[in-house]
Amino acid sequence: MRCTLTFRALVTAALLAWGSAGAYTLEEFQFESPAQEQQFRDLIGKLRCLVCQNESLAGSQAELAQDLREEVYRMMQEGKGKEEIIEFLVARYGDFVLYQPPIKPSTYLLWFGPFLLVGVGGFLLLRALQRKKREPEPDLTGAERARIEQLLTQPLTKPGTPPGDAQKRSS
């Protein structure tokens, strides 16, 4: 119980510190319909913040992200469509603003490389298996056969007996 209380106090303190540092929230963006709000959230979730590169525009606290959120919001209010907004940002910041890179010649390797690798691996595996089928292992020599017979007919070692001892006894 104490633990959770301390934890709660810590979280509260952290939130207060955060708040005083001037955190950005999505509250300030007002929409006419929930559908529109959903579209806004989808859109900023798909766009990358260029400052904190592993954060989306939706999650980033960087100032640039706020500027771009405002820009996206403004364009939506102007009635611009999703494609138009994405095009606007790509024209300025490059494909890098998209979390999902577009499929084009320079990204073919990225998109299809893994399939290519699996294909090559599968091909090599099949070939190796077929070769094994075509060229079976060479027959055993008489001495090897005798050794197998000996091992198979030998009684099982008692539990607790070290295998080394069994080896010694049989040879």
Next chain:
Amino acid sequence: MARSKTSYLIPLGIFIALAALLFYGLKLDPRKVPSPLVGKPVPTFELESLLEPGKTINSDILKGRMSLVNVWASWCPSCRQEHAELIRIARQSDVQMVGFNWKDERPAALEMLRRYGNPYVLSVFDPDNKAGIDWGVYGAPETFVVDAEGIIRHKRIGPIDRKVWEEEILPVIEQYRTKG
């Protein structure tokens, strides 16, 4: 077995090649995002002058001369770091140095120019990232090389020092100067 002994070296070779590739990748800076604006005309802007409040400066100033557009702010330590080099370039080179003061406050920006010198022929003031978004600016400092026809020829992300100037920026300027 039909396989030669050396065929067992193939996986080792693949491993070394992959390791070399990944090692090379470690040295790349993911913060340097190539700009799609290189090779395109400058995005037009109309911004207030930093030094003369109320006076507007528009993108036409970039026509007719080879220019460097340097995006900076007083809150940015790397901008202070490159400042002396910018002053040296402004003094020794004939390129037009344009200051693009970005997401800054006017008094702080003016204070920095007063204290460390002003390398810029002209300074535009963009406190709200109005034109910055059009230019694809995502941090400071950034420097654009713009040729006499107003086409962006290069974008430098990060501070400029003597080496960057001589090896990265000057060659671009020389290359496009002959055409303009």
